[in-house]
Amino acid sequence: MNALRQKSMAIAFAGVALLASGAAQARDLMIVGFGGPFQDNARVALFQGYSKATNTPVKDDVYNGEMAKVYAMVKSGDVTYDVIMVEAPELVRGCEDGIFEKMDWSVVKKNKFIEGGTSNCGAGAVLWGVTLFYDPAKVPNGPDTYAKLWDTKTYPGKRLLRNSPKTTLEIALLADGVPPADVYKVLATPAGQKRAFDKLDQIKPQLMWWKSGTQPVQLIASGDATYAVGFTGRIVRANEGGSKYPLLWKTLLYSVDYWAVVKGSPNAKEGMKMVEWITDSKPLLTLAETYAVSPANKEAAANPALSVKNPGMLSSHVADGLFINTEFWVANGEDLEQKFNAWQAK
């Protein structure tokens, strides 16, 4: 009865997507990422690299990180994704929910990853982070700390933050002088949450919010925002295209994206082997030839050639940054999202 209900629920929420994908059948290994320039380059260096090395046909697809489709797939038993890139909180949640297979550490070598690069159901793929940036052509000496970002007299103009409590509340506390090591301890208490929202209140009229990762660079370029906190990968990309945005590593907040194998995948075994291959330092260094990647592989990250070549490589700057606490956001995310929404609407 319960299975039937879950099944019909899954169909109701993702019916169209699943009807389109057809019945489960023997098919090529399917790897799914967030798209963008990373995936365009990873397709050649990692996916096709694996395909050639093992003579296995591999296809890839793009999703935008929304887990509903994957949940519906697993619950309806019609799994069309095999290996998938996920953000840390989604990985932990999906692992507890039985959406991902537990990593087979006899296939994937656990000791090759950086600290925090492994999880029960995931193997670290790349690091990602956000930093403060602005256009020096318009603001010659912009703020270089979050405390200064709150100084609206010295630095007038709109501030663009992510439309999510995640990163925003941390930034508010950092701006209020909380030491990075204590941010999550403070944020776990109601008084600390109030402190963060009160801090945001001080500059609320100057705040704007971005929803998609492409927006910070766009809105800084269009002049709609004067200062923004955006993905470092996008900032580096814009600089390669001629922009001169400063990379303020002292304002870095970062986390890891993981590879996971979807539960019930008919290619689960093959998927594990692929995860092992694409997290090895050799293919990652090949990828680094064409794309500024920040691998979660220790050996690749430590390669001196890579950090010289890639100014945006996060692993050289993690000492300056704040690691976004996955467990904190899995436990408190939903509550803080609601408080954040209520605060925004006030």
Next chain:
Amino acid sequence: MASRANLFAAALIAPLLILVVASFIVPLLVTLYTAIGNPEVRATLPRTTAAVRAWNGEGLPPEAAYAAIAAELAQAQEGQSIGQLSRRLNFEQLGMRALLLKTARASDHLAAPYKDALIALDARWGDPELWRLVRRNTSALTSLFLLRSLDLTLTPEGTVAQASKDDAVFRALFYRTFEISFWVTVLCVVLGYPVAYTLSTLPQRWANIAMALVLIPFWTSILVRTTAWFILLQREGPVNALLQALHIVDAPVTMIFTRFAVYVAMVHVLLPFVILPLYSVMKGIDPVYMRAAASMGAPGWKRFLRIYLPMTMPGVAAGALMVFMLSVGFYVTPALVGGPDDQMVSYFIAFFTNTTINWGMAAALASLLLIMTGVLVAVARLIVPGFGSAAVRL
């Protein structure tokens, strides 16, 4: 003969019937059920459910309940089913997730008597409130999602209370959704009426060209049209450039991420839905009525108010109804060009479906939106002239 004809007719409509049942009635019922279903505790902790149901709710439950929950949490952790349970109870009371995971992780080291062992592990297991919370969630149905969707909450005693000010989002959200939809509908009718009238009076050749100007945007994807507005309205976009060139403003005006942008883009997207039904109604009005009124000496405004407007009311009602219903469910346009306080209910339905995977909340918001819209439309049918026949004219 007759029965064979009936069978044939039934076979003809069977695909439609199956489509309606499969794509409309079943999902609708499932959504309504998801809004009140409460399967997590019963499915994941069946023995605990039996044990706390046997308990009278006074003091602490018996040892059997403690033993059952320790064993079943460990099983759930191993079987990767603890996530839904812990999230469900965490949604009810913060901190439950951490407690359940901690207990599941420690279960290898726990030994009988489990009551003492669990309380020693975490004092919250000795709190009767916590056990009453578990007990309350062993029932098959819950009102929690619907209450939360109305900024209400359940107290430990089981009574309904207002949510704290820091958590209250949804009443304002429903109000905003209907407010935006109402004004979009009014603007569409006011702008669409003269357009439809002009279309209906133009000579055929010009009418075809003008109609194409209405239809081509209508056939263009909503996403494309909304993105176009995004580009037009941004700070260094063409609209600001024009305003500055004409010296109407000195500095660029912020238009993107405002309610203004939402109204502009939504009215543009929805305008054809009021023009098309109005046009078809206006085309069907015999000019002889207006001429008759004129011959009786009625002035132009009176001819319009007494003759033309009442005859076009079914078109107004059909168009307005369609625009209103579509506005209520709008998602892409406010999400792209609106700010955080311009978002409508659909934004939060998508948010709960995709981001937090809380399908109970998504279904509760959807169900309430459906009910409220149904009630509003029913009231409108009673009080607005011409509304009753709207469905027929559609």
